[in-house]
Amino acid sequence: MFRYILRRLAWAIPTLLIVTFLVYLALRIGTDPVASYKRVNPRATRAKVQQYIDVNGLDPNFVKGYLTWLRNFVTGDWAPSIKGRREVWPALKDAMANTLRLGTAATVVGIFFGLIAGVFAALRPGGKRDVFINTSAFVGISIPPFISAILLQLLFAVYWQRWFGESLFPTSGVYPPGHSGFDLPLMIRYMVLPTIVVAIQIIATYSRYMRSSLLDVLNSDYMRTARSKGISERRVLVKHGMRNALIPVVTIAALDVGSIVGGLIITENIFSYPGMGLYFLKSFGEGDFPLLMPWMVVIVASVLLFNLIADISYAWLDPRIRLE
Amino acid sequence: MMGEKVMQIRDLHVTFDTPSGPLEAVRGVDLEVEAGELLGVVGESGSGKSVTFLATMGLLPTRAHVTGSVVLEGEQLIGASAKKMRDVRGRLLSMIFQDPLSALNPVHRIGDQISEMLHSHQSLTRRESEKRAIELLDIVGIPQPADRARQYPHEFSGGMRQRVVIAIAIANNPKVLIADEPTTALDVTVQAQILEVIERVQERFGTAVVLITHDLGVIARVADRVNVMYAGRNVEHGTIHSLFDHPSHPYTRGLLASLPRAGKQRLKPITGFPPNMLQPPSGCAFHPRCEFAADVCRGAMPELRQIDDLQSACVRAKELPRAESFV
Amino acid sequence: MSDVTLQLSPRQMAFRRFVSHKAAVASCGVILALSLFVILAPLTARYGVNQSVQAPPNSFLSPRGNAWLGTDDIGRDLYSRLIFGIRVSLLIGLASALISVTLGSLIGAVAGFRGGKFDDVMMRVTDLFLAFPFLVTLLVVRNVLGAVPWLKPLTGEMNSVRFIIVLFGIFGWMGVARIVRGQVLSLKEREFVEAARAVGASRRYIISRHLLPNSVGPIMVALTFSVVGAIIGESTLAFFGYGPQAGDGATSLGILVGAAKGAVQTGFWWLAVFPCFALIVIALSINFIGDALRDATDPRLDRGA
Numbered sequence: 001m002f003r004y005i006l007r008r009l010a011w012a013i014p015t016l017l018i019v020t021f022l023v024y025l026a027l028r029i030g031t032d033p034v035a036s037y038k039r040v041n042p043r044a045t046r047a048k049v050q051q052y053i054d055v056n057g058l059d060p061n062f063v064k065g066y067l068t069w070l071r072n073f074v075t076g077d078w079a080p081s082i083k084g085r086r087e088v089w090p091a092l093k094d095a096m097a098n099t100l101r102l103g104t105a106a107t108v109v110g111i112f113f114g115l116i117a118g119v120f121a122a123l124r125p126g127g128k129r130d131v132f133i134n135t136s137a138f139v140g141i142s143i144p145p146f147i148s149a150i151l152l153q154l155l156f157a158v159y160w161q162r163w164f165g166e167s168l169f170p171t172s173g174v175y176p177p178g179h180s181g182f183d184l185p186l187m188i189r190y191m192v193l194p195t196i197v198v199a200i201q202i203i204a205t206y207s208r209y210m211r212s213s214l215l216d217v218l219n220s221d222y223m224r225t226a227r228s229k230g231i232s233e234r235r236v237l238v239k240h241g242m243r244n245a246l247i248p249v250v251t252i253a254a255l256d257v258g259s260i261v262g263g264l265i266i267t268e269n270i271f272s273y274p275g276m277g278l279y280f281l282k283s284f285g286e287g288d289f290p291l292l293m294p295w296m297v298v299i300v301a302s303v304l305l306f307n308l309i310a311d312i313s314y315a316w317l318d319p320r321i322r323l324e
Numbered sequence: 325m326m327g328e329k330v331m332q333i334r335d336l337h338v339t340f341d342t343p344s345g346p347l348e349a350v351r352g353v354d355l356e357v358e359a360g361e362l363l364g365v366v367g368e369s370g371s372g373k374s375v376t377f378l379a380t381m382g383l384l385p386t387r388a389h390v391t392g393s394v395v396l397e398g399e400q401l402i403g404a405s406a407k408k409m410r411d412v413r414g415r416l417l418s419m420i421f422q423d424p425l426s427a428l429n430p431v432h433r434i435g436d437q438i439s440e441m442l443h444s445h446q447s448l449t450r451r452e453s454e455k456r457a458i459e460l461l462d463i464v465g466i467p468q469p470a471d472r473a474r475q476y477p478h479e480f481s482g483g484m485r486q487r488v489v490i491a492i493a494i495a496n497n498p499k500v501l502i503a504d505e506p507t508t509a510l511d512v513t514v515q516a517q518i519l520e521v522i523e524r525v526q527e528r529f530g531t532a533v534v535l536i537t538h539d540l541g542v543i544a545r546v547a548d549r550v551n552v553m554y555a556g557r558n559v560e561h562g563t564i565h566s567l568f569d570h571p572s573h574p575y576t577r578g579l580l581a582s583l584p585r586a587g588k589q590r591l592k593p594i595t596g597f598p599p600n601m602l603q604p605p606s607g608c609a610f611h612p613r614c615e616f617a618a619d620v621c622r623g624a625m626p627e628l629r630q631i632d633d634l635q636s637a638c639v640r641a642k643e644l645p646r647a648e649s650f651v
Numbered sequence: 652m653s654d655v656t657l658q659l660s661p662r663q664m665a666f667r668r669f670v671s672h673k674a675a676v677a678s679c680g681v682i683l684a685l686s687l688f689v690i691l692a693p694l695t696a697r698y699g700v701n702q703s704v705q706a707p708p709n710s711f712l713s714p715r716g717n718a719w720l721g722t723d724d725i726g727r728d729l730y731s732r733l734i735f736g737i738r739v740s741l742l743i744g745l746a747s748a749l750i751s752v753t754l755g756s757l758i759g760a761v762a763g764f765r766g767g768k769f770d771d772v773m774m775r776v777t778d779l780f781l782a783f784p785f786l787v788t789l790l791v792v793r794n795v796l797g798a799v800p801w802l803k804p805l806t807g808e809m810n811s812v813r814f815i816i817v818l819f820g821i822f823g824w825m826g827v828a829r830i831v832r833g834q835v836l837s838l839k840e841r842e843f844v845e846a847a848r849a850v851g852a853s854r855r856y857i858i859s860r861h862l863l864p865n866s867v868g869p870i871m872v873a874l875t876f877s878v879v880g881a882i883i884g885e886s887t888l889a890f891f892g893y894g895p896q897a898g899d900g901a902t903s904l905g906i907l908v909g910a911a912k913g914a915v916q917t918g919f920w921w922l923a924v925f926p927c928f929a930l931i932v933i934a935l936s937i938n939f940i941g942d943a944l945r946d947a948t949d950p951r952l953d954r955g956a
Contacts, residue, residue, distance in 0.1 A: 019779065023791075030794030135674070138942070142935035144883045146890050147908065147927045150915055158918050221426040225489070227383055230414035231444045233406075239440075243431050254782075262785035266887065270912070281891065284790060303782045319431060319476040 001315065008311055012304045016297075017070075023296045024066050027289060033058055036287030037082050055079040056289055069293065079290040081283075091279065092294055098174060099275035103264055105195045110202025115249075117203065118210025125215060133207060140204025145263045149197045149270040156193060169193045172272035194271045198263045205259075209252055214245040247318050254310030257303055330499045330532050331357040331380070331417075336392035336402075338375050338384065338556075347601050349375045351556040352392070354628065357500055360530045362523070364547030364564070366540055366579065370598050372556035373536050377502045381419055382409040397499060415445040418493040422505040424486035428477040434461070434488055435473030441495040460491040463528075464521050483514035487521060494525050501525070504536045519546055540583055544568065552576050555599050555609035557625075562634035568650045572636040574614045577647045585650075608639065616644055665868070668947040675943030678936035685933070689738040696731035700902055704728045711919050721921035723910060729921060732902050733929060739895075740904040740933070743816055743885050748877035750820025755827025756870055760858050762828065763835030774832070777825040789884065790893060793818055810896035812903070815888070819881040826880070827873040834866040868948025875941035879934050886930055904930050 027033070037052050038044065044052075053059070056079045057069025072078065078088050121133040157167040169192045170176070175183070217223065218241060226240040227233075265277030272278065276295065283291035315321045338350035350372040357363055367373045378384050380394045380401060394401040396416055401409065421427045428437060438457035442448055448456065454473070461469035464487040477485055486506060493501055503522060507515035523546055526533045535547060543550055543564070550567050552560040552575065560573040571577045578594040596613035599605055605612050611621040620639055628635040631642065638644070670676060688695050697719075703709050704718045709726025712718055720729040762773040780788060796802060796818055797809040807813040838844055838861070847857050863870075882904065888894040889905025890912065907926035914922035 026791045026795050029798050030791055032798070138674075138938055139931075139935060142879075142938050143931050144887060144934070146887060147930060150908075150911055150923050151927060153915050154918075154920055154923055158915060159920070162918065221421055221423055222429040224383060225421065225427045225492070226429065226440075228381060228413055228419045229441045229444050229492070230410040230412065231440065232410065240429050240432075244429070247431075258782045258784050262787070265784060265786050266891075269891065280787065299784065299787065307782065317431065320478045 004315055005308075005312060008308050012308060016300060016304060019300045020070075020293075020297055021066050023300065024069060024293065025062060027292055027296070028058070028062060028065070031284070031287040031289065031292070033287060033289035036289065040082050040286065052079070052082070056293075058289070073293070073297070078294065081291050082288050083286065088291055088294055091291070092298065095274065095276045095279040095295075096298065098273065099264060099268070099277065102191060102194055102198070102268070102273060102275060103260065105191060106198035106264070107202060107260060109195060110199040111206055113199070114203040114206025115210045117207035119214060121207065121211040122214035122218060130211075134211070137204045137207045140200050141208075143200065145197050145201060145266045146270055148200055149193070149267055152193050152196060153270070174274060194267045194273055197267045197270075198260070201263050202260065205256065206249070209249045210245065213248045214241060217241050217245045220244075243317060247314065250310055250314050250317060254307045257306040261299065261302075328359040329356050330359045330397060332393075332395045333376070333380065334393040334395075336376060336379060336394065337390070338372070338379050339389045341387045341389075342602070344602055348604070349388075349556055349601060350379065351604070351625075353553070353556070353558055355551055355558060355561075357532050357534060358549075359499070359532055360526065361548045362526055362533045362535060362546055364543035364550040365534060365536045365553060366538065366543055366550060367553035368538055368598055370601065371553040373553045374504050375556075376553075377419070377504065377534060377536060381413055381417060381502070382406075383413075383419075411445075414441055414498070415496045416499045417502070418496070418498045418500075419502040419504060420486070420489050420493050420506045423509045424482050424489050425509070427489050428485055430477055432476075433473065434475055434477065434480070438473070438488070438492050438495055441492050445496045456495070457491075460495055461488070463494075463525070464488070464491045465517070466491075482510055483517060486510060486514075486518050490518075490521055490525065494529065494531065497529055498531060500532045500534060502534045502536070505538070506535070507542060508537070508539070515542070522546070540579055552579070555604055556601065557609065557637065558628060559610065559637045560634060561628060561636075565651065566633045570632070570634075570649060571647050572631050572634050572641040572644070573610075573638045574616050574644070575610045578613075580647075580650050583650070608637070616640055665947040669943050672939070672943035672946060674939045678939040681932065681936045682940070685737065686741065689734055689741065692734050692738055696734045698728040698731040700732060700735045701727060702731075711917075711922075713919075714921055720925045721919070723922060729907075729925060732907060733925060736902045736904045736907045736926070737929060737933070739812060739901060740882050740885060740930075743812060743819070743903065744878040744882040744937075746816045747819035747823060747881040748874050750816070751823030751877050751881075752827050752870060752874045754820070755824035755873065756831045756863065756866070758824060759828035759831030760835050760862055760866070763832035764839060764854065764858055764862060770832070773828065777829055780825050781829075785884075786887060786891075789818075789822060789888065792822060793888070793893060796821070810894075812895045812901065815885055815895050816881075819877075819884055822884070823877045823880055827870070827877060830869050830873045831866055834869045835862050838862055838865055868944070871948065872941055872945045875937055875944060879937045879941070882930070882937075883934060904933075 033056065034049065034053060037049065041048070054068075055072065055077070057065045057067070057072060059065035059068060080086055081088060081091075117133045117137070121130040124130055153171045156169045157171040161167040170190050171193060174187060174190050176186075179186070222244075223236065223240055226236045231239075261276075264275065265280060267273070268275045268277035269281050276298070279291070280295055282288075283295065333353055333355040336350055336353045336355075337348065340347045340349060349370075353372070353376050355365075355376070365373045365376075375384070375388075379388070379390045380396070382401065382404075384390065390402055392402060396412065399408075399412075401412060404412075428434070432440075435454060435457045438460055439450075439453040442453045442456055458469045458473050461472060466472050466484060466487055472480075477488070480488065490506075501522075506522065507518050510518060519542065522533060522535070525531055535543065537543060547564050549563050550561070551558055552567075552573065554575050560567065560571065560576045567576065568580065571580055575594070578592075581592040582594060584591055594613060599609050599612070605622075607620075607622040607624060608614070608617075608626050611617040614621065618640060626637045626639045628637050629641070698704060703726040704712070704722055705726070707726065709722055710724050712722040712726070714721045718728045718730065720733065722728060723732070758773060762770040793809070796806060797814070806817045835858075844857060844861050847861055852860075885894060885903060886905035886908050889903060890909045892909070894905045894909070895901065895903055904926060908923075908930060911923035911926055914920070
């Protein structure tokens with residue numbers, strides 16, 4: 001098991017390098033960082049522009065440029081943002097913390113309810129409960145996050161305020177403007193709507209995964225063997241059904257990190273929630289290369305990290321994988 | 325000991341709700357299992373042989389309606405509470421399934437899967453159950469049982485897995501062991517070994533074994549008595565010797581004639597197709613395929629009757645020419 | 652095994668299964684009706700795309716007699732704009748899905764059939780793309796596509812509908828390739844393919860005669876999901892201001908939904924509710940159809956009865 005993890009880790013590093021190189025290429029071609037710099041700083045001297053090129057690794061030769069960028073990145077020599085020469089790390093750190101909070105809340109809520117709904121649906125396939133859950137899940141995956149965000153805002157903020165005098169949940173930020181310090185109840189109130197928006201997607205997808213996976217398992221021979229032992233139905237389901245049903249769900253979960261982060265980006269933007277999504281859309285819109293590259297590295301690394309976690313839990317759940 | 329009846333099935337009916345209407349898979353089966361015997365149940369697929377015994381185990385899906393009577397050790401199983409059935413399953417009555425590759429849970433260790441069976445009906449310490457599990461693996465002929473108990477199913481071959489399934493089934497020393505096509509999915513050489521294991525268990529623990537199969541060759545090797553099933557009914561019943569020596573029912577004759585034998589030039593298959601159970605033929609369900617069919621066969625559904633030392637459901641049994649002996 | 656099912660060809664059985672999915676049949680009706688409605692836009696719409704319903708003051712009128720679904724900031728009829736918007740969105744969905752399904756089927760079939768290095772690299776690339784946040788990849792690919800000068804004749808201007816179609820066409824092939832590859836991998840081991848190989852049939856012949864025709868089910872399913880993906884993708888892009896531009900009198904569901912962003916805080920609910928509702932109905936209907944197609948063409952579901 002330990003060697004398995006090591007081998008996976010050894011794989012992750014070259015992958016990270018290759019992917020960041022591809023991202024570097026795409027950003028160089030797609031956003032033209034030098035032009036963006038000149039646009040934002042129209043009066044920058046030639047020397048300033050050259051300094052910007054040097055420190056960001058924007059050499060006309062892509063490979064050479066990437067290596068320069070990589071060296072500066074690894075040694076912590078990060079270029080400041082093109083606008084106002086802001087330090088990148090503090091901004092990135094705050095964005096990460098905020099997104100992690102929202103993402104964790106939404107994922108926990110989403111996976112919890114998603115799995116439960118899936119199990120309930122699978123226990124009586126074709127029954128009323130199954131039809132209800134399945135149809136709801138379909139509606140859920142058919143509503144893109146920005147739509148549910150708009151509709152929720154309209155209902156709970158704008159119209160609630162019109163009808164009852166004050167809005168039920170705030171619609172933007174983490175705290176009201178001017179607030180300082182930590183206030184958990186207030187923060188939770190601010191997080192309710194964005195969490196729901198992201199969680200709807202997760203619940204809808206995972207209830208369907210869980211349902212089909214558990215249905216496959218329930219029809220399998222070893223479930224009959226387990227029943228023929230005379231153990232309780234509950235034990236049959238939990239001890240023999242669940243673990244097997246979770247194996248495919250876990251594999252899919254790794255591939256899904258991207259879509260969850262995608263939902264987060266959209267949601268954060270609509271709720272002006274100061275996380276990774278807002279950070280990305282702002283810096284992408286301005287072509288702010290020094291802000292964008294570290295963000296991309298964080299995203300690539302977390303995609304790889306979640307893949308690794310999924311691989312490990314997969315191996316832990318399924319003994320057939322371990323010995324390969 | 326022999327001759328004492330441990331399980332009696334009376335007038336068992338099983339009906340499934342299907343999208344195309346009710347399907348009666350078992351249509352009034354009577355059958356007895358005697359203590360310590362090896363009873364063979366033969367029939368083609370769809371004859372209701374597996375369904376009959378899944379019904380006795382209470383393992384049919386909920387869309388199946390079961391009526392009739394199954395008495396095991398003096399207790400009625402049909403209509404018994406789920407709790408009662410759980411107590412019976414694995415303790416008095418246990419079952420081996422056709423496909424050993426999928427019958428074991430891939431994510432649990434072999435030893436744990438056996439221990440689970442022990443714990444469900446006996447109070448044992450962890451150590452005791454582990455020791456007993458290793459013993460059981462040894463009994464079914466698995467070498468290095470202590471090491472193997474810690475392994476997972478995918479580390480076992482098909483034959484070895486079937487041995488494990490048998491070990492699980494006999495863990496609580498049941499009165500009746502139902503083996504549903506236990507050798508069908510296995511290689512011929514492995515088949516023989518598995519049959520040996522089953523016979524050994526039967527002799528050593530005095531367990532009555534019901535061997536469900538479509539293969540008369542398997543029956544001929546191990547069974548004491550045979551029940552032949554067709555279209556959800558028992559059509560013939562007798563000792564292995566009398567049935568192979570002078571089969572009375574045309575279906576049994578057909579089955580025997582289709583067996584490959586030394587010195588025989590050509591196999592004689594039964595013509596026609598198994599009946600559509602949504603609309604089974606009237607009277608004797610075999611009459612559309614029977615070379616001896618007469619008007620009387622299309623009338624009432626025939627019951628089992630004593631014909632010499634056999635019980636046969638053929639109304640014309642006495643009129644038919646004596647069949648070739650297969651002894 | 653009843654006699655009735657014995658007489659049906661696989662296609663007939665698939666059709667039966669499809670029809671038994673009631674939501675999908677209803678969805679077909681919805682999509683057909685909607686298509687007819689928007690194709691006949693000159694008849695069904697009450698005003699032109701950029702036409703005001705009345706002389707000013709005409710902005711942000713709530714739903715009323717001369718503007719059934721209300722008007723937008725410059726007094727245009729939302730009902731008529733919705734019809735034109737759905738027309739463009741359906742076109743984007745269908746056209747880009749056709750491109751991505753063609754690309755994806757070919758790449759997936761070749762990858763699955765040849766296996767080896769090509770397959771490894773292909774699948775690793777698609778894995779990566781699929782694992783990456785959708786919107787990020789989309790925006791980056793969009794910019795790269797727009798920055799490559801020699802693609803201009805194909806893609807047109809970055810804010811044109813054509814560009815969006817090409818973008819989703821190129822973007823969507825990965826999901827399709829994955830599905831087709833899986834299907835080809837399992838077909839490859841079947842007897843009839845082995846037989847064709849044994850008699851010396853060429854690769855191209857086997858792929859075009861055996862593998863692709865037998866993958867029609869999964870490809871159809873992929874097609875429907877690609878259509879939804881492109882429609883939702885377009886509206887997402889437009890929502891964030893990266894979609895097609897409203898010039899030339901054109902509009903799309905995305906542009907309409909994007910305009911709703913501002914309407915929320917001010918409480919002009921109709922500007923948000925109607926376009927959002929239209930998008931949900933379209934996405935839901937196509938998803939239902941895709942689900943029914945999957946049920947209908949997946950032979951694994953033949954159990955039961």
